[in-house]
Amino acid sequence: MSKHNTRLKDIAEKLGISIPTVSRALNNKSDIGEATKRKVLALAEELQYEPNQFAITFKNQQSYIIGLIIPQIVHHFFSNVISGIITEAEKFGYSVMLFQSNENYESELKGTKTFKKTMIDGLIISLSDTTHNVDHLIGLQDHKIPVVLIDKVTDMMTASKIVCDDYKGAYDATEHLIKVGKKQIAHITGSLTPMTTKERYRGYVDALEAYGLKIDKNLLKYCDLVSEKESYSQTKDLLNYLNPPDAIFCATDPTAIGAINAIKDHGLKIPEDIAVIGFSNWSMSSIIDPPLSSVMQPDYEMGQKAVRLVIDEINNLKEDKPIKFKTHIMKTSLILRESTIGKKIDLGKGVVNLL
Amino acid sequence: MSKHNTRLKDIAEKLGISIPTVSRALNNKSDIGEATKRKVLALAEELQYEPNQFAITFKNQQSYIIGLIIPQIVHHFFSNVISGIITEAEKFGYSVMLFQSNENYESELKGTKTFKKTMIDGLIISLSDTTHNVDHLIGLQDHKIPVVLIDKVTDMMTASKIVCDDYKGAYDATEHLIKVGKKQIAHITGSLTPMTTKERYRGYVDALEAYGLKIDKNLLKYCDLVSEKESYSQTKDLLNYLNPPDAIFCATDPTAIGAINAIKDHGLKIPEDIAVIGFSNWSMSSIIDPPLSSVMQPDYEMGQKAVRLVIDEINNLKEDKPIKFKTHIMKTSLILRESTIGKKIDLGKGVVNLL
DNA sequence: CCATATTACGTAAACGTTTACGTAACAATA
């Protein structure tokens, strides 16, 4: 087989016509005779002509590539986000170039530079934890490359943002614990620096207050690394408290698993003695014992939404229309399993029971 | 700020010299005067010149993009593979365009087409389970685009391949169970169609034979979907067998977790009554109760290796050298945790104890 | 001082495609 793909030139020469005529025939332009068009289409089919995307990119100054920078690919939430982005982008004829920042600002900077050279049409980015300066992103915007922030966002720049409603998710989780009859509800959280953790804490507090339950500071525990190990020992502390909790709302699924292990080792029953609910609905959550109730974040849908926003902005820029920056707060949903509802409980509507 | 990036033309005009001279200065070519070179470099710095990658691609007919097709991004093994690929590619100045086949042949075909148009320099692919025809990949090779297969490979084409030593991993896992004193070792496997599962079964059988243990067909159980649920019920079957196992080697971590849950529900102790070992070392494996021993696949390293292979082939093709196709079989390693060794056991060398 | 080599540039062409513009051939209209 020939080394290069079929080009317009090849078709033009074989038919004895000019290159632009071939281009017009294939792109369904108006200035083209019916007979010529048929001949071109037939030959293009025969030679398996596929336009060279790079030449088109180069000519149109549009690459149909969306850049994507993610702190950690190996993370249940983010891999779902990526999956949603790639699938949605493909629908609109865009490809996705993926870069991993490893939560490192320098690396993020480098990715941005590479992308700029590569002439991406737009960027979707979840900021690394060490990024406290977004001049590199503002620089992209200055060069008419739209930037959409997802999940890990910032107020340091004006851009469209997609987050999920951590506050409401936490409120719902806490409310659920109250509704199954729990009154001493503990909260295991991370460091309260990231916005997401702070919002989850707010939701927990507000739900307790809304139902007239007292806030007991002794029922609040911190796990800086939100790890299973930290949570295991913090839960042990909770269990030894003179007013031990009858439920725990954990800010992440790993901490929830730590709590479960501690409770079981302590000889208590879940959910009868202590109910546990997590946040993020990791894939592992459904297969541990007992299966963990959790707050599902619409990761995949967040990715899809981000693609639609960035493509909108790309199109608006192309037509020199003003861009309206939007912030989307996506809804979470409760996934109820045995760690809060036991084996058989009648559920209200709008609530998923995956037992 | 200006709309477009600085071009060679901008620098040339400001200095009153020609475009190729600027190009030569920036690319450290020989035909260039020292004084001119300094002026160009200074101005390029000032104007923040960054070469337009697409123009270079177009000119050189080389994109410095590696295409990557993966069945499922949301999968612990694959997301590690992707991470390795992206990190390694970046070291060599390559970007990675990611596509997800969703285990669907049609989708894989479409990704290949898109990539071909996009002029990727090489492709790394893990075949979808429904792919039984690789003409689309051979087509890429015919167009001088190297293809490297990773993990899910095939014999239907000649190409470099990267797999991990499933046989040896399974053998080691089984041998470990024998060495901690187990004699009735069961195996929970998937359907024996994929090469990987078949190899793990072979390793199990050979280890038993090597140590003079009998193969009891009743200790072999199948889980077609390799799910936790299937494994839970298959394990129950095993426990009710009149000669119940004192250890189970599971072909995947999710099935191992199903086994653990079944054993605990049955009131037996792990590992004293029954030891359990899995395969793949998922992130969840370390945080369940008890922590699961498993066979670690060098996912990240497999990704790195794939990048090096594909770049080698790209470079060889550029210089019209013949390509030597290589098959790399990467080593697995045992990760021992409490599900096989209890709390404190002296380990032999070369074995990782993550307790 | 003439022939040759070297240095440091400029010119032109190329990569594959699209688009603005020009125009020949023909048809429609007054």
Added chain:
DNA sequence: TATTGTTACGTAAACGTTTACGTAATATGG
């Protein structure tokens, strides 16, 4: 029949960069 309009093409230029080639100016050698 002269004018205008329409159709269906071809020509040229452009996107940003690199490279083959040509050449003027200077240096080197005998």
